[in-house]
Amino acid sequence: MKSHSWELDPKKFLSRQDANSLLAVAGEQAEHGNAVAFRDSFIIHLGLATGLRVMEMAALNCGDLSLEDTIPSLVVTSGKGKKRRRVFFNDNFKKQCKEYLVRKQVSGESTESEHPLLLSSSTGGHLTTRAIQKAFKRCAKKAGLPSRYSIHCLRHTYACFLLKASNWNLRLVQKQLGHSKITTTQIYADVMMPEIKKALDRLYI
Numbered sequence: 001m002k003s004h005s006w007e008l009d010p011k012k013f014l015s016r017q018d019a020n021s022l023l024a025v026a027g028e029q030a031e032h033g034n035a036v037a038f039r040d041s042f043i044i045h046l047g048l049a050t051g052l053r054v055m056e057m058a059a060l061n062c063g064d065l066s067l068e069d070t071i072p073s074l075v076v077t078s079g080k081g082k083k084r085r086r087v088f089f090n091d092n093f094k095k096q097c098k099e100y101l102v103r104k105q106v107s108g109e110s111t112e113s114e115h116p117l118l119l120s121s122s123t124g125g126h127l128t129t130r131a132i133q134k135a136f137k138r139c140a141k142k143a144g145l146p147s148r149y150s151i152h153c154l155r156h157t158y159a160c161f162l163l164k165a166s167n168w169n170l171r172l173v174q175k176q177l178g179h180s181k182i183t184t185t186q187i188y189a190d191v192m193m194p195e196i197k198k199a200l201d202r203l204y205i
Contacts, residue, residue, distance in 0.1 A: 008188060008190070013156035016161075022044055022048075022143045022145065023044065023045070023048065025044075026040070029041045030099075039100075039127075040135040041139070043132055043151075044135075044136065045093060045096045047154030047155065048154050048158055048161075049093035049096070050074065050089055051087070051176060051177055053155060054152065058127055059077065060076075060116070061115060062115050062116070064076075064117065067097055067098060071088050072089055072090075072094040073089065075087075085175070088176070132151060133150060136150070159173055164192060170182055
């Protein structure tokens with residue numbers, strides 16, 4: 001599919017309010033739920049903090065996290081087009097990662113570098129993309145979000161939020177998302193045009 005052959009529907013990414021509602025539900029589950037609920041919570045934070053594709057989430061191993069570097073990050077070993085990239089994230093998600101790894105250990109799961117970050121309790125292997133989607137749907141339903149949302153909306157949401165937070169730095173967003181062409185990243189700038197207009201209006205006040 002060519003990069004110009006699709007447009008980002010505003011209904012496919014979350015508003016700040018909906019994202020906060022989803023995070024609040026995820027936080028409540030992490031605090032009061034069982035191991036599965038805690039894992040579901042981590043999946044929500046992972047999607048919103050890194051913008052990974054669902055297949056990239058599913059393939060992560062514990063050793064792909066780098067939490068002690070100056071800027072914490074994770075490695076996507078085989079992204080779209082079999083490309084490897086490093087994705088950086090903030091200290092808030094670093095804290096989530098550390099808590100998640102501790103919880104895995106408490107639950108009897110291995111956190112050795114070659115073991116799955118998202119473990120399937122039924123197979124003992126990596127959680128499938130379908131199972132990750134179901135985890136998202138459970139959290140989204142509890143947050144009262146429309147059923148049209150899929151887990152891919154977390155990637156779109158991350159891209160839009162990062163673009164705004166970086167003062168419209170398309171190259172940064174392109175690198176984080178793993179887009180081969182910046183014209184694909186430009187689609188997020190197009191959908192954020194009202195925000196750009198507001199910024200420009202403020203410039204001349």
